[in-house]
Amino acid sequence: MRIVATAICVFGLAGSAAAADATLITGAAIFDGVSPDLIVGQDVLVEDGMIAAIGEGLDAPEGARIIDAAGRTMIPGLIDVHWHTSYCCAAQSTVVTGDILEIAIRGALGSERTLLRGFTTVRDVGGNPFATKRMIDAGEILGPRILPSGPPIGQTGGHFDYRPYQAVPTNPADSQWYWYSVGLMAMADGVPEVTKRAREVMRMGASQLKISGGGGVSSVYDPLDVRQYTMDEVRAFVEVADTYNTYVASHIFTDEAARIAVEAGVKTIEHGFLLSRETMELMRDNGVWLSVQPLLDDEDGFHFDDPGSQRKWIEVTNGTDATYNLAKEVGVKVAFGTDILFDPALAERQGAFLAKLKRWYTPYEILKMATSTNAELLMLAGPRHPYQAGPLGVIAAGAYADLILVDGNPLADIDLVADPGANFDLIMKGGVVYKDGL
Numbered sequence: 409m410r411i412v413a414t415a416i417c418v419f420g421l422a423g424s425a426a427a428a429d430a431t432l433i434t435g436a437a438i439f440d441g442v443s444p445d446l447i448v449g450q451d452v453l454v455e456d457g458m459i460a461a462i463g464e465g466l467d468a469p470e471g472a473r474i475i476d477a478a479g480r481t482m483i484p485g486l487i488d489v490h491w492h493t494s495y496c497c498a499a500q501s502t503v504v505t506g507d508i509l510e511i512a513i514r515g516a517l518g519s520e521r522t523l524l525r526g527f528t529t530v531r532d533v534g535g536n537p538f539a540t541k542r543m544i545d546a547g548e549i550l551g552p553r554i555l556p557s558g559p560p561i562g563q564t565g566g567h568f569d570y571r572p573y574q575a576v577p578t579n580p581a582d583s584q585w586y587w588y589s590v591g592l593m594a595m596a597d598g599v600p601e602v603t604k605r606a607r608e609v610m611r612m613g614a615s616q617l618k619i620s621g622g623g624g625v626s627s628v629y630d631p632l633d634v635r636q637y638t639m640d641e642v643r644a645f646v647e648v649a650d651t652y653n654t655y656v657a658s659h660i661f662t663d664e665a666a667r668i669a670v671e672a673g674v675k676t677i678e679h680g681f682l683l684s685r686e687t688m689e690l691m692r693d694n695g696v697w698l699s700v701q702p703l704l705d706d707e708d709g710f711h712f713d714d715p716g717s718q719r720k721w722i723e724v725t726n727g728t729d730a731t732y733n734l735a736k737e738v739g740v741k742v743a744f745g746t747d748i749l750f751d752p753a754l755a756e757r758q759g760a761f762l763a764k765l766k767r768w769y770t771p772y773e774i775l776k777m778a779t780s781t782n783a784e785l786l787m788l789a790g791p792r793h794p795y796q797a798g799p800l801g802v803i804a805a806g807a808y809a810d811l812i813l814v815d816g817n818p819l820a821d822i823d824l825v826a827d828p829g830a831n832f833d834l835i836m837k838g839g840v841v842y843k844d845g846l
């Protein structure tokens with residue numbers, strides 16, 4: 409990949425200095441992220457990382473690269489709103505018991521792969537991706553735009569308490585467990601501690617807070633029905649987020665936990681596989697998002713060493729189908745994410761996860777969700793959103809030049825996005841071409 413990036417730099421140097429960052433793409437059929445109708449016969453001019461113009465017969469600035477995209481469909485760069493840079497791409501044993509340096513390096517390598525699958529933006533809902541994000545944004549390493557939540561915060565015995573059984577009872581003299589001291593996760597109990605941890609995570613550079621409001625699958629001490637955090641504690645998280653003009657995302661499967669979250673002001677419910685119609689209606693009426701993933705007990709199903717986790721996995725994935733159907737019926741806002749964990753090979757299936765939505769949605773609905781709709785969710789971060797120069801998730805004048813040229817029409821065949829290696833001819837982020845198969 410470094411070779412392609414270098415080649416593009418060389419190309420840029422060959423043009424005039426003023427137009428070195430200009431690219432004119434002609435001949436593509438354009439899915440703009442919003443409209444079900446492809447735009448044909450229009451050129452897209454990219455300048456200085458942004459889409460400068462869309463129109464018929466645009467003039468190429470002197471020195472601009474001209475890309476003939478005839479036969480291709482242009483789509484906005486894809487967005488995954490439930491991604492874990494630190495946990496996706498290293499084995500569970502490495503993430504849980506390994507060295508933060510190895511975890512960070514594997515996360516950085518995984519980020520390059522993520523970008524090369526066409527995911528140009530991710531919301532990172534837990535981990536320590538800050539260094540990776542900084543180096544990606546500086547152009548030093550390759551990867552997507554990252555909206556980091558930083559260490560996800562949970563209660564003692566909750567979904568983010570991955571300490572060994574022997575870790576409790578604690579006493580005040582105990583040092584923090586490694587994971588917590590290196591910012592991979594955080595724990596807080598009671599309103600004062602919750603307030604302090606939340607502020608610490610915002611200080612690290614989070615664009616939103618991620619907490620656990622209910623039982624988890626991969627964690628072993630919290631049955632699914634357990635509510636995590638009291639109303640006062642959840643309110644404290646929301647208040648701190650609000651002082652930073654951003655919001656709280658909460659890991660939740662069940663009704664009661666979701667109701668507390670909605671009442672306290674949480675804006676996105678992560679997962680939600682066991683929610684009832686009434687709860688989804690409550691979310692809809694309060695403008696709360698359902699950030700759900702197409703997790704199924706299929707060929708991509710997760711496998712857990714702990715039999716309790718495996719049972720919980722089955723219980724949760726048994727709810728996936730009903731959850732999507734119900735969400736559609738109720739009309740709650742639905743976002744797309746994958747939540748791929750602990751497996752770089754499975755991470756390569758990120759696009760295949762997107763294509764799995766065809767069980768419930770049309771190709772148009774799927775592509776819209778993974779582009780402009782997901783971008784709308786990201787805007788909940790307000791001034792903490794790190795990428796504010798223009799909109800993400802759309803092909804429009806003034807938007808970030810994050811785009812993909814697909815060999816074929818994904819609005820007719822959504823399976824094209826399942827194999828980006830074969831079907832994505834060009835991947836551009838911020839006007840820079842990271843994959844060029846043309």
Ligand SMILES: [Zn+2]
Nearest residue numbers: 490492533747
């Ligand atoms: Zn997750």
